[in-house]
Amino acid sequence: MNVQEITSIKEIDTFIQNNRMSMLYVSQENCNVCHAIYPKLKELVSQYPEIKLAHIDARKVKEVAGKFLIFTVPTIMLFQGQQEYLREDRFVQFAQLELGLQQLYNAMYPTD
Template sequence: MKEMKNLHSIEEVDNFIEVNRLSFIYISRTNCSVCHALLPKVKEMMTQYPEIRLAHVNVDDVEEIAGHLSIFTVPVLLLNAEGKEMIREARFVQMDQLNDKISRIYEFNT
């Protein structure tokens, strides 16, 4: 599976988005069963996209991230291209549809 960097502050999140042309951030909470079930599926899917850098933020550790990124539920999956948010999925994610969206953006940006 692909390596996922853990981010621990808003500054780290903003920097991660800024320095990586294609960035994917997975936002979850410690006691979220949906978050824990979805994460391995996301990691596996992302192996198809070697140019996308992955990161994880735990809202329990970085509570202010919810306001900073307008997050109302978890998990939240964000794909950024050139610093611009291109995909936002939350809570119950349809993996096939997400993969199709990522594939189109990936092809356009690589």
């Protein structure tokens, strides 16, 4: 799974604009929960080849908290076009996240 490391707000905007479906994973280096769920998130997203994943360290890109109203990490945001479609934070419910991913993905990329 190829994950883009983002280091500025401008890169975030470009990433969202350039991908039909994009997911942002906002974490911090000293966050144990962040480190624990990251591999699981990458594995989940790898099942959806059209979803592009980017990682942002909230301590290095401080503006991300204000731009997206992030109050805790980890925060996962899924965008369809420019629109935020789904958000999970702190205690990520993977079953709920996967269901949301499946619904949007199947609507955008029907298998029929």
